[in-house]
Amino acid sequence: HTCALKTDGSMVCWGNNASGQIGDNSTTQRNVPTQVSGLTAGTVKEIAAGGYHTCALKTNGSVVCWGDNTWGQIGDNSTTQRNVPTQVSGLTAGTVKEIAAGDVHTCALKTNGSMVCWGYNTNGQIGDNTTTQRNIPTQVSGLTAGTVKEITAGVHTCVIKTDGSMMCWGRNDYGQIGDNTTTQRNIPTQVSGLTAGTVKEITAGFYHTCSLKTNGSTVCWGSNTNGQIGDNTTTQRNIPAQVSGLTAGTVKEVTAGGYHTCALKTDGSTVCWGKNTNGQIGDNTTTERWPPTQVSGLTVFLYYSLGAYTSIIKAVEVVTSFEIMSWMQTLPAGTSITMKVRSCDDSACSAAGTVDESLTKQWASISPATSGNDISGDGVTDGDGWIQYQAILNASADQTQTSSLDSITINYSSASGACYDLTPYLVPQYLDKIPEDPKNTNGQADTGYTIYKDTATKEIIIGAPMAENGEIIEARRK
Known part of the structure; x- marks a missing residue:
């Protein structure tokens, strides 16, 4: 039986x-x-x-x-x-x-x-x-x-x-x-x-x-x-x-x-x-x-990873210059991560973490888009007291492993002459719709994100981060 x-x-x-x-x-x-x-x-x-x-x-x-x-x-x-x-x-x-x-x-x-x-x-x-x-x-x-x-x-x-x-x-x-x-x-x-x-x-x-x-x-x-x-x-x-x-x-x-x-x-x-x-x-x-x-038909699981993830609005010292942004990533073939950054002054951003989009600078992609490059001029203005970044994960095809992103650091110099490393939290900015999948997918990132699929809305839901380093993990299993 x-x-x-x-x-x-x-x-x-x-x-x-x-x-x-x-x-x-x-x-x-x-x-x-x-x-x-x-x-x-x-x-x-x-x-x-x-x-x-x-x-x-x-x-x-x-x-x-x-x-x-x-x-x-x-x-x-x-x-x-x-x-x-x-x-x-x-x-x-x-x-x-x-x-x-x-x-x-x-x-x-x-x-x-x-x-x-x-x-x-x-x-x-x-x-x-x-x-x-x-x-x-x-x-x-x-x-x-x-x-x-x-x-x-x-x-x-x-x-x-x-x-x-x-x-x-x-x-x-x-x-x-x-x-x-x-x-x-x-x-x-x-x-x-x-x-x-x-x-x-x-x-x-x-x-x-x-x-x-x-x-x-x-x-x-x-x-x-x-x-x-x-x-x-x-x-x-x-x-x-x-x-x-x-x-x-x-x-x-x-x-x-x-x-x-x-x-x-x-x-x-x-x-x-x-x-x-x-x-x-x-x-x-x-x-x-x-x-x-x-077993016939039960071959490798495939993942389709995508989404945009945005850091919190982070207050910084009085800045004389924004400098290097660096991060660690794991990118399987057919995937890429686009990093964007922007800064704002006190009229646009607040300690409550809110942003007045009408007064805030537009997102600008880091160019060249590789870790360890100078971000001055890429959507940031020296002297601003707030900074925010965005990571956009792209995939051109289904993958057998997922992309990851962690250890994100922004270097800047203050008016006092000191240098600082800033590591903001990653939080979801928006949720990408995905094709309907009859199987509920669950995953746990090492850094504290819990990702699962809401079967009613067919959206990827991302739980609150528990550590300063964010990680983008599996979005869908086919």
């Missing part, structure tokens, strides 16, 4: 419903997305689907599950099948941060940084140093408050600890624990080589595991029958193995299916590898792929 968290915070599921895993209070197969009972708009934050059960982390921080409960995987202290979302024992409002569903067990990362699991435990996947089935959330051995950052589950269970190391436990017949053995582990066990500070993201398939490392590379281990490790072999790996081609700095996100794996690369393209009998690699074939293979 399949489930989706909608943008309005509601949840729908479809597919096999023999165990009530759709959650619509029936066992009727659903061939189209069907509303989960009670999980309407604004109620759901995160979802997880196991083999025949489903769970949701609600926006209030509580957890509900439904579907097959043969092994106690619903967590309501019973083994009764539930056809509608049912409260997990003890995981009430405000207690849970993240959830993960394995094949027949379930886990939760609590808001205090501890971890609990429940359900099937024959292979030790609960992690409580037993193989006893657990019908309610049970503390994982050693993973107490403040120790856990992220969780994932297959037929085994794994975590990223708060120190950036990785541990796994449970079934290990294919080496999916990654400790260079095939010995079942009933408590969290260190993954070979993935020590403190090395792990950013984790994901578990049925019998294999993968990690996105902090250096942007990807490693996988465990079953490799279908090439799901991605090292261009079908050899089982009992310790993390480098995925072919996905070396440092190349990967942004990784996720594992049952017998295949996919990665979103830093250039925006998507690659998959492993089992492909049903076309899950997405390369328009059903041929098994052992190394990462480009």
Whole structure:
């Protein structure tokens, strides 16, 4: 079965419903997305689907599950099948941060940084140093408050600890624990080589595991029958193995299916590898792929960066001369930045930051338009007590990276003979309309701008700057 968290915070599921895993209070197969009972708009934050059960982390921080409960995987202290979302024992409002569903067990990362699991435990996947089935959330051995950052589950269970190391436990017949053995582990066990500070993201398939490392590379281990490790072999790996081609700095996100794996690369393209009998690699074939293979149509993200950004009106000392203006920029091919400047006297500008446009000089482009040139005569007049600049970003074509502008400095001399460096804040002057894009685009600049697209007006909105250096970042993702 399949489930989706909608943008309005509601949840729908479809597919096999023999165990009530759709959650619509029936066992009727659903061939189209069907509303989960009670999980309407604004109620759901995160979802997880196991083999025949489903769970949701609600926006209030509580957890509900439904579907097959043969092994106690619903967590309501019973083994009764539930056809509608049912409260997990003890995981009430405000207690849970993240959830993960394995094949027949379930886990939760609590808001205090501890971890609990429940359900099937024959292979030790609960992690409580037993193989006893657990019908309610049970503390994982050693993973107490403040120790856990992220969780994932297959037929085994794994975590990223708060120190950036990785541990796994449970079934290990294919080496999916990654400790260079095939010995079942009933408590969290260190993954070979993935020590403190090395792990950013984790994901578990049925019998294999993968990690996105902090250096942007990807490693996988465990079953490799279908090439799901991605090292261009079908050899089982009992310790993390480098995925072919996905070396440092190349990967942004990784996720594992049952017998295949996919990665979103830093250039925006998507690659998959492993089992492909049903076309899950997405390369328009059903041929098994052992190394990462480009997904058809999901190529590099393209950006179209444009806009005009204007500094605040900045008061200066009594000026005898305006001199050098300098800045740092990163300009991909096909882009350019035009810098303009103007000054004004007290009759046109004020300490309140307002400008009387009828009295203020017109903007003048800096000529030549390169950093480190003298701006005297370019829209500025010696003796004026106020100055303002404008940066205009232009793009002739879509780009695979965005332009940036920072460290903007204006040098001037005062009547006292002192020299000064002025670094005004960048603030938006106006917002450029952009073509409609069905995907909301979010980005965060290093210097404090938050940029996102307002889906109603199709405009780029730029939040208030938090640092003196401005930066122009992504405007649109196609």
